[in-house]
Amino acid sequence: MNEDAIPVTILSGSLGAGKTTLLNHLLHNAGDLDIAVLVNDMGEINIDAALVSDTSELSVADGGVTELSNGCICCELQDDLNEAVVRLAKNRDFDHLVVESSGISEPEPVARLFTTESRAAALYAVDSLVTVVDSRLFFDAFDGAGVPERRGTDDEDTRPLSDLLVEQVEFSNLVVLNKTDLVSDEELETVSELVRALRPDAELRHTSHGQLDPHDLLGQRLYDPQTAAEAAGWKQALAADEEPDHSHGHGHHDHAHPEEMYGVSSFTFRARQPFHPKRIADLLSSLPRGIIRSKGTCWAAGCGDNKLTFGQAGPSARIEVSGPWIASLSELDQELYKANRPNLDWDDEWGDRRTELVFIGTDLQEETMREELETCLLTDDELTADWDGFENPLPSELDELVVLAAP
The missing domain is CATH 3.30.1220.10 (CobW-like, C-terminal domain)
Structure with a gap:
């Protein structure tokens, strides 16, 4: 691994799981750790970028938050993502990059950008693949009485929510079980065991409102490209x-x-x-x-x-x-x-x-x-x-x- 490479954490999770809340908490509690954040949302207005920049000392203009709109960073905007992370590395000095992928995309294609032959891969090294899970939603999807539906997607996106929840967890090194205040202790244990069954070697973090110490999430060095594809x-x-x-x-x-x-x-x-x-x-x-x-x-x-x-x-x-x-x-x-x-x-x-x-x-x-x-x-x-x-x-x-x- 290139010792001069900038560590990057790829953050995924379903819509409403609490990714933006977690990001804001990281930025407000970073201490002496300089964090750059790249956020993406579906649609013409990048809601997540606005929420992050409005509630932090960083802004889209100064390069702390780079806004990508009109598509998903793992497909239509793959080239834009490459350009954005290269520009960040050249124009701003920071310790760690966090890429928040759209709530309806898998983390694997984003990770591929940083692990294949590209300008981004030459500058960055994947630290961890993190998935934020809505504990209540996950329990209801797989062990509760209800079957939740996908939220905030267009008519062309017909893949069931359960598919996405599983794929995001299966390709994660670290899973943040968020909204733990909305489930009982027994339900939380069930969610934890379901996650471990889907990704046995993933590390788990529990939180109610995305309140995690940045050092519990960043700098974990959990990603191994040699075993990532076989760890589900x-x-x-x-x-x-x-x-x-x-x-x-x-x-x-x-x-x-x-x-x-x-x-x-x-x-x-x-x-x-x-x-x-x-x-x-x-x-x-x-x-x-x-x-x-x-x-x-x-x-x-x-x-x-x-x-x-x-x-x-x-x-x-x-x-x-x-x-x-x-x-x-x-x-x-x-x-x-x-x-x-x-x-x-x-x-x-x-x-x-x-x-x-x-x-x-x-x-x-x-x-x-x-x-x-x-x-x-x-x-x-x-x-x-x-x-x-x-x-x-x-x-x-x-x-x-x-x-x-x-x-």
């Missing part, structure tokens, strides 16, 4: 019990559980036999409410020998074609893939075709869920039948996506 709870659960499965029958039952507190646990389902497309679609579209996150790869009959990727967060569930199975390619291409992937789990009959699904949730009825998944696998008679004749609501073309469940 569902990926760790897969890796924890990863071992070659050479069975030709049904599910592989070895699994690993995280620390079980307040009923939060996980299990992994593996199988070499393909699913019946209609039966597995029906099951995955009506998962028990206690499952807050599930993700993985599916092999289903009648899908054009394509690999399916399934993802679920709360009441939202989607499945899409992510590419062909290696075993469906020519022998030459298969050998090339095998040569480049020495750890590829290969079965003599099925090749790389397999199902690997991770389920994370509260009070999981694991045995019941396993039995239901087993019944979705093809029977011996169905294995020898015409798979194209099965009723198939699943996608079968490259990049095709099917919404199985929505709030």
